[in-house]
Amino acid sequence: MSQWSEATQERAREIIARYPQKRSAVMPLLYLAMAEEGYLTDEGMEEVARWVGITPAQVQAVATFYTMYKRRPTGKYLISCCTSISCMLLGGDDVLHAVEDESGVPHGETGADGLLSVEHVECIGACGGAPAVQVNYELIEGVTAEKARDLVRWLETALPDVVNTDEMQELFGGVRSFDWAVREGDGARGPYPAFQALGTVGRQGET
Amino acid sequence: MTYPLVVTKRMTDHPADSHTLERYEATSGYEQAKRVLGMSRDELVEEIKTSGLLGRGGAAFSAGLKWSFLAPARPSYLVINGDESEPGTFKDRQLLERDPHQMLEGVIITAIANEVHHAFVYIRGEYPKPARRVQTAVDEAYARGYLGKGIFGSDYDLEVTVHLGAGAYICGEETALINSLEGLRGEPRLKPPYFPAAKGLYMQPTIVNNVETVSNLPHILAMGAEEFIELGHPLDTGTFMISVSGHVKKPGNYELPHGITWRHLIYDIAGGVPGDKQVKAIVPGGASAPWFIPEIHLEDQITKDVCAEAGSMLGSGAVIVMDETTCMVRAAERIVRFFAHESCGQCTPCREGTTWMEMILRRIEEGQGRPVDLDLLLDVSDGISVGLAWPPKMTTICPLGPSAVSPVLALRDYFRDEVNEHVERGGCWFPGARVKPHDTVEGDRRQLVEIGARGELGSGGRPPEVMGNRE
Numbered sequence: 001m002s003q004w005s006e007a008t009q010e011r012a013r014e015i016i017a018r019y020p021q022k023r024s025a026v027m028p029l030l031y032l033a034m035a036e037e038g039y040l041t042d043e044g045m046e047e048v049a050r051w052v053g054i055t056p057a058q059v060q061a062v063a064t065f066y067t068m069y070k071r072r073p074t075g076k077y078l079i080s081c082c083t084s085i086s087c088m089l090l091g092g093d094d095v096l097h098a099v100e101d102e103s104g105v106p107h108g109e110t111g112a113d114g115l116l117s118v119e120h121v122e123c124i125g126a127c128g129g130a131p132a133v134q135v136n137y138e139l140i141e142g143v144t145a146e147k148a149r150d151l152v153r154w155l156e157t158a159l160p161d162v163v164n165t166d167e168m169q170e171l172f173g174g175v176r177s178f179d180w181a182v183r184e185g186d187g188a189r190g191p192y193p194a195f196q197a198l199g200t201v202g203r204q205g206e207t
Numbered sequence: 208m209t210y211p212l213v214v215t216k217r218m219t220d221h222p223a224d225s226h227t228l229e230r231y232e233a234t235s236g237y238e239q240a241k242r243v244l245g246m247s248r249d250e251l252v253e254e255i256k257t258s259g260l261l262g263r264g265g266a267a268f269s270a271g272l273k274w275s276f277l278a279p280a281r282p283s284y285l286v287i288n289g290d291e292s293e294p295g296t297f298k299d300r301q302l303l304e305r306d307p308h309q310m311l312e313g314v315i316i317t318a319i320a321n322e323v324h325h326a327f328v329y330i331r332g333e334y335p336k337p338a339r340r341v342q343t344a345v346d347e348a349y350a351r352g353y354l355g356k357g358i359f360g361s362d363y364d365l366e367v368t369v370h371l372g373a374g375a376y377i378c379g380e381e382t383a384l385i386n387s388l389e390g391l392r393g394e395p396r397l398k399p400p401y402f403p404a405a406k407g408l409y410m411q412p413t414i415v416n417n418v419e420t421v422s423n424l425p426h427i428l429a430m431g432a433e434e435f436i437e438l439g440h441p442l443d444t445g446t447f448m449i450s451v452s453g454h455v456k457k458p459g460n461y462e463l464p465h466g467i468t469w470r471h472l473i474y475d476i477a478g479g480v481p482g483d484k485q486v487k488a489i490v491p492g493g494a495s496a497p498w499f500i501p502e503i504h505l506e507d508q509i510t511k512d513v514c515a516e517a518g519s520m521l522g523s524g525a526v527i528v529m530d531e532t533t534c535m536v537r538a539a540e541r542i543v544r545f546f547a548h549e550s551c552g553q554c555t556p557c558r559e560g561t562t563w564m565e566m567i568l569r570r571i572e573e574g575q576g577r578p579v580d581l582d583l584l585l586d587v588s589d590g591i592s593v594g595l596a597w598p599p600k601m602t603t604i605c606p607l608g609p610s611a612v613s614p615v616l617a618l619r620d621y622f623r624d625e626v627n628e629h630v631e632r633g634g635c636w637f638p639g640a641r642v643k644p645h646d647t648v649e650g651d652r653r654q655l656v657e658i659g660a661r662g663e664l665g666s667g668g669r670p671p672e673v674m675g676n677r678e
Contacts, residue, residue: 018366018368019368020325020409021389021390021409023389023390023391024370024388024389024390025390026390027370027371027372027373027387027390028370028371030373031371031373052390054390061391061392062390062391062392065375065392065393065394065551066332066372066373066374066375066393067373067374067375068332068333068373068374069373083541084294084494084541084545085294085295085453085490085494085527085538085541085542085545086294086295086452086453086527088537088538088541089452089453089454089527089529089533089538090453090454093639094639121333121374122292122294122376122544122545122548122549123292123293123294123295123296123376123494123545124333125291125292125296125297125299125300125331125333125334126297126300127294127295127296127297127450127452127453127458127525127527128297128450128451128452128458128459128460129458130452130453130458134333137332137333137335138335138336139336165335165336175458177297177300177301177450177458177459177460178297178301178305178459178460179218179222180304181218181222181223181225181305182223182224182226184336184339186339188335193332193333193335193338193371194335194339195335195338195339195342195371196339197338197339197342197343197346198338198339198342198369198371200371
């Protein structure tokens with residue numbers, strides 16, 4: 001029997017139907033499992049295995065290969081600081097240190113209250129707006145060490161339910177890789193990417 | 208100086224709504240997709256071959272030729288590679304986010320040319336906003352009957368599935384991408400026999416094309432191959448997107464014709480270096496490419512062939528500019544660290560070698576280097592990329608490991624003295640260094656012991672005194 005809600009099961013069926021072979025749905029279903037529980041549990045991986053008809057070990061082999069499937073409890077907000085070459089050249093290391101210092105959470109860890117996780121990541125494709133930071137994979141470009149501290153304080157006090165790239169860019173960002181032109185309402189509701197349109201996260205109003 | 212725009216024209220002319228179906232259709236959108244339904248496969252492949260369009264994902268292989276190699280077995284599949292992750296590259300992100308229908312029309316054209324009825328768009332997981340835009344565009348196209356059963360009222364069926372990555376650079380390699388799409392670990396497959404055109408997705412013939420490559424197709428068909436050729440350089444036709452980052456006044460994506468010089472790109476188009484400092488090194492084609500230095504390469508033309516002759520590549524068109532205040536050891540360490548992190552782990556030379564290289568570079572940067580370290584670094588590099596040639600000789604299934612050697616080639620050829628000075632002075636004198644040289648006030652031995660005791664050094668926290676004989 002599935003532990004997932006009926007709405008989630010319906011999304012799982014929709015996702016599997018997009019592929020010629022069920023196994024191809026492993027990756028989107030892993031996102032779905034993360035959105036269900038906040039991170040990827042053993043039970044979540046077993047559930048995915050049942051849906052696509054492979055063993056839990058085979059699912060785990062996939063899940064451990066990719067950095068975005070978090071297999072440990074992750075904070076409400078996951079702050080990812082890019083320290084690859086272009087961001088490093090323009091102060092990405094300082095931004096990471098500012099985030100660590102302001103939040104008291106060293107990279108690779110989650111704060112005791114479960115609010116913030118901090119990590120340093122390799123290139124996130126925002127080199128023209130270096131240094132770049134993501135909160136729950138929502139991007140902010142042109143961040144300074146000072147703005148990074150503001151960002152941490154804002155997350156700790158405003159506690160937004162949805163984090164949105166355009167809003168954070170206006171508050172804490174600077175130089176962008178290109179003109180973003182239009183604002184969007186959608187955003188992330190947990191430490192997993194906001195793929196509502198693709199059904200790996202609940203849509204607005206769904207439980 | 209302005210250049211004609213092709214793939215970025217719509218988003219430049221209509222910034223507010225270039226991503227919408229309404230704007231796309233108001234600017235000749237989907238006209239070519241409708242037209243090619245009446246063309247034969249041979250006709251279409253020939254037109255794209257004639258245009259000279261090269262793949263824009265990094266390998267710069269003729270798109271038309273690639274199509275012509277497709278094996279006859281059916282079903283065939285199309286996979287669009289939007290797993291852009293090469294450090295320095297952010298062009299596909301802009302194309303996906305700002306003009307998703309343009310890419311989709313390219314998908315339809317490519318599908319028809321290759322008798323494909325199910326196409327996949329693989330977008331990296333760190334790009335939620337571009338993915339949302341693309342899925343919205345796909346939904347709109349389905350609603351209008353441009354995708355699905357009987358597209359544009361014809362008897363041609365085409366399904367498009369958007370698939371998301373989850374944080375693995377290696378999935379940008381076409382066979383790793385196919386494995387990832389099949390629900391396996393994103394490990395590259397051995398070629399031969401697993402050339403996608405013969406044994407690709409689900410072991411069927413598969414075309415893998417980059418986002419920018421297919422975004423060009425509607426324009427080539429609209430303007431004709433001849434006009435597209437004239438836009439660029441005879442050997443490297445059309446325009447291409449260059450992502451410029453690092454120490455320039457105006458970083459960003461620029462759509463340019465092939466054949467301009469590095470000087471023109473850096474000083475005129477990207478505005479020069481902030482503070483008017485000197486350029487020290489240029490990464491010409493993403494983190495995988497061997498570096499250029501201004502003394503030798505600044506007047507070179509930016510084309511695939513000139514770059515290859517100079518011992519590097521244009522790759523994905525990512526240019527990273529480093530000014531005179533940049534430590535070359537630290538920059539090399541950062542690029543090698545990327546490859547060490549992203550190695551899939553299948554091949555020993557890459558898995559072990561990249562990590563070893565990272566450790567050597569880090570200890571040189573942090574004042575723990577030994578006089579033999581540069582030779583050791585070159586020796587380990589040689590173990591991954593035999594003879595340290597470019598293009599590299601392969602000891603591995605895919606080019607990731609050999610790519611990690613590129614910054615080391617720059618250290619060997621242009622910055623040997625700088626590396627040795629790090630070793631001799633026991634630290635780094637560039638801004639932001641964690642360990643300053645012995646001969647400076649900040650870098651005296653007591654500071655080192657203190658940092659070592661706090662466990663901040665790459666030595667695992669042991670102070671340098673107990674690391675053994677430094678001479």
